[in-house]
Amino acid sequence: MRYFSLSFVTCVGTLATLAVGPVYADDDLVKMSQNAADWVMPSLTYDNQRYSTLNQINTGNVGKLQAAWTFSTGVLRGHEGAPLVIGDVMYVHAPFPNTVFALDLNNEGKILWKYEPKQDPNVIPVMCCDTVNRGLAYSDGKLFLHQADDTLVAIDAKTGKLVWSAKNGDPTKGQTGTSAPLVVKDMVLVGTSGGEFGVQCSLTAYDKNTGKQVWRGYSEGPDDQILVDPEKTTALGKPIGKDSSIKTWQGDQWKTGGGCTWGWVAYDPQLNLIYYGSGNPSTWNPKQRPGDNKWSMTIWARNPATGMAKWVYQMTPHDEWDYDGVNEMILTDQQIDGRPRKLLTHFDRNGLGYTLDRETGELLVAQKFDPKVNWTTGVDMNKSSPNYGRPSVVSQYSTDQNGEDHNTKDICPAALGSKDEQPAAYSPETQLFYVPTNHVCMDYEPFRVSYTAGQPYVGATLSMYPPSGDSNMGNFIAWDGKTGKIVWSDPELFSVWSGALATAGGVVFYGTLEGFLKAVDAKTGKELYKFKTPSGIIGNVMTYEHKGKQYVAVLSGVGGWAGIGLAAGLTEPHEGLGAVGGYAALSNYTALGGQLTVFALP
Amino acid sequence: MRSYFCGVAFVLVALLVGSGVAHTDGSGDPTPVKQDDGKYYDKDGNPTYNVKSDGTVDWYTYSGFTRYHSECHVCHGPDGLGSSYAPALTDSLTTISYTDFLAVVASGRKNVSTANENVMPAFGTNKNVMCVIDDIYVYLRARANDAVPRARPQKHDEKPKPAAEAQDACFGTQ
Numbered sequence: 204m205r206y207f208s209l210s211f212v213t214c215v216g217t218l219a220t221l222a223v224g225p226v227y228a229d230d231d232l233v234k235m236s237q238n239a240a241d242w243v244m245p246s247l248t249y250d251n252q253r254y255s256t257l258n259q260i261n262t263g264n265v266g267k268l269q270a271a272w273t274f275s276t277g278v279l280r281g282h283e284g285a286p287l288v289i290g291d292v293m294y295v296h297a298p299f300p301n302t303v304f305a306l307d308l309n310n311e312g313k314i315l316w317k318y319e320p321k322q323d324p325n326v327i328p329v330m331c332c333d334t335v336n337r338g339l340a341y342s343d344g345k346l347f348l349h350q351a352d353d354t355l356v357a358i359d360a361k362t363g364k365l366v367w368s369a370k371n372g373d374p375t376k377g378q379t380g381t382s383a384p385l386v387v388k389d390m391v392l393v394g395t396s397g398g399e400f401g402v403q404c405s406l407t408a409y410d411k412n413t414g415k416q417v418w419r420g421y422s423e424g425p426d427d428q429i430l431v432d433p434e435k436t437t438a439l440g441k442p443i444g445k446d447s448s449i450k451t452w453q454g455d456q457w458k459t460g461g462g463c464t465w466g467w468v469a470y471d472p473q474l475n476l477i478y479y480g481s482g483n484p485s486t487w488n489p490k491q492r493p494g495d496n497k498w499s500m501t502i503w504a505r506n507p508a509t510g511m512a513k514w515v516y517q518m519t520p521h522d523e524w525d526y527d528g529v530n531e532m533i534l535t536d537q538q539i540d541g542r543p544r545k546l547l548t549h550f551d552r553n554g555l556g557y558t559l560d561r562e563t564g565e566l567l568v569a570q571k572f573d574p575k576v577n578w579t580t581g582v583d584m585n586k587s588s589p590n591y592g593r594p595s596v597v598s599q600y601s602t603d604q605n606g607e608d609h610n611t612k613d614i615c616p617a618a619l620g621s622k623d624e625q626p627a628a629y630s631p632e633t634q635l636f637y638v639p640t641n642h643v644c645m646d647y648e649p650f651r652v653s654y655t656a657g658q659p660y661v662g663a664t665l666s667m668y669p670p671s672g673d674s675n676m677g678n679f680i681a682w683d684g685k686t687g688k689i690v691w692s693d694p695e696l697f698s699v700w701s702g703a704l705a706t707a708g709g710v711v712f713y714g715t716l717e718g719f720l721k722a723v724d725a726k727t728g729k730e731l732y733k734f735k736t737p738s739g740i741i742g743n744v745m746t747y748e749h750k751g752k753q754y755v756a757v758l759s760g761v762g763g764w765a766g767i768g769l770a771a772g773l774t775e776p777h778e779g780l781g782a783v784g785g786y787a788a789l790s791n792y793t794a795l796g797g798q799l800t801v802f803a804l805p
Numbered sequence: 806m807r808s809y810f811c812g813v814a815f816v817l818v819a820l821l822v823g824s825g826v827a828h829t830d831g832s833g834d835p836t837p838v839k840q841d842d843g844k845y846y847d848k849d850g851n852p853t854y855n856v857k858s859d860g861t862v863d864w865y866t867y868s869g870f871t872r873y874h875s876e877c878h879v880c881h882g883p884d885g886l887g888s889s890y891a892p893a894l895t896d897s898l899t900t901i902s903y904t905d906f907l908a909v910v911a912s913g914r915k916n917v918s919t920a921n922e923n924v925m926p927a928f929g930t931n932k933n934v935m936c937v938i939d940d941i942y943v944y945l946r947a948r949a950n951d952a953v954p955r956a957r958p959q960k961h962d963e964k965p966k967p968a969a970e971a972q973d974a975c976f977g978t979q
Binding site: 280281299300325399646650651660663664768 | 870872874876878880882883884887888889890893913915921922923930931932933934957976
């Protein structure tokens, strides 16, 4: 029943679009996201720019910023994502057990309600790399939470009461929930985590009023499962053809193929397309899964009403390093060669910053955003080449060519990527992207593994360390997406694992793993302010306005991959026994603890 | 006294910790007293490591390093040193015995309270872990006793034939 009424609405919407231009089924959310006082969706706006037009806090006064108030979530695990602010209420989420608090901004952050789902703690160890959660979505008086146990729930934003609940996947098979949902039109979109458990991952749309599934598009599988049209869905301008995915896998391996979808989703209401990335193919042993393993490691452009893919672009065919393609897609309108273009920019784990035409999927720029990236000499940009769009792999760093049980050394970047899920920001004023990056390399030794449902399916040994000659494990950079060049780069002791915020005040904010909230000049990268919060920051900086005053807020709470990989400090495995332990250990700088810190000018 | 320390290394250790003080961990004295095709056992019959004076480790310790850094480090951190997510096994193995270790790995463990949400999964059906569980144990035992440093062991014994045969039989491959 619901399906019929929905397709009717879609039909009407399509007709209206043809007649009078774009009509949004969720006008409210588009309008609400333009109100800079609020923060209504994970990245503030559908384009994932994380740019706020608030400008009370600016380059001249940010140095006077102070902690205005703080709030403990009571949870010790890694705190990713950012709270939402809608009117006078702030909604704060936490890692497992996925507590949600509604805080009254008119009453010194008094707790209006608290929601805590009952979840089987057996889901905890199935969550590779910490029990993080990347935040909430909001629409029509409801909050949407993607729980650790891969259940999507709708909560009444006024009362904190459960409205509906939908089972997205089965945690006993390794399917878990960490990502923030996105509401587009009448649907809530959610992905799945489980790339280290051999899950066949998908993006799924649910009716936001009922929780009924509308469509599900897998990352790999037969055409009807991955929702592609062999003739109309394109890759780099050409139709992908029949069975584009399954013919790039050996036998049934696509059924345990990974391609997980735990990153951020973007939406262009005018083009009526959603964008997201799929993750690594399972296992990490490339020898065990010959073929390009499509469409893992892929940028997807889908129609949000039907899920049908318009175009795809696979960044890392036949992954050999765990370079998940899940990082956010940032939508901008800029001029290239004097021509206005609708662009999509993406900073991939593989160390390349991509700029594509988001309407057609045409590849415009693919350049290294960390100069130490060495696994590839670059992407073939020659449209008439049979390898057009493919990265050229350097044999020395190919874990596939070097084979099983061989330790391939000095690959940059490491498996955690030159950048992980921590989202970058974009300022239309400077036309620059502000990118939190990891500056870490690795040794990678693949070996044969067997698949057991619900058990880790990894298949490689790795050790990580900073690039030779460097001691900094991160950089915060400004990037020109039109040319693919670094404009400035601020070194950081540890990987920068916090989402950035750009503002009209000319200030860019980010957090560090030691726990500093930092403000830098958007033009130069010069540090203007820092404050050490109680724990390492892997959350995303956000801003809002309440009663005429601008606030900046961030979740602290060290954890995630960063907390696991860097807690004990990295070692250089090739410099003999004397050099081990030579790099900074995160555990000497910060400890667990989830807390929100809200900043304001005095 | 640990037999893997000899020559200069032994003298240094003796000077540092007093002559001949036996080191014990959760399984007792890790000194190898028996060797069977490259696999070492302590006096109680528990698997243990063997490190030669030039730093060469036995095959199983080396294999344990590689398997640990595939299956375990994503929670327990590099080199068994723990993380923001799970405890340091270099500490745990100073008190946990070999049989306790096997039981925890196979059946999992839960420590969920108002302050803690630590859950170790049950790996009993996971061949990638259970087929090489002794390898992982002796590697961690060596780490707990400071017998091998952080990072990949620089030199290791060749893979003994029985190790390859046992693995193939267990994995059901080749």
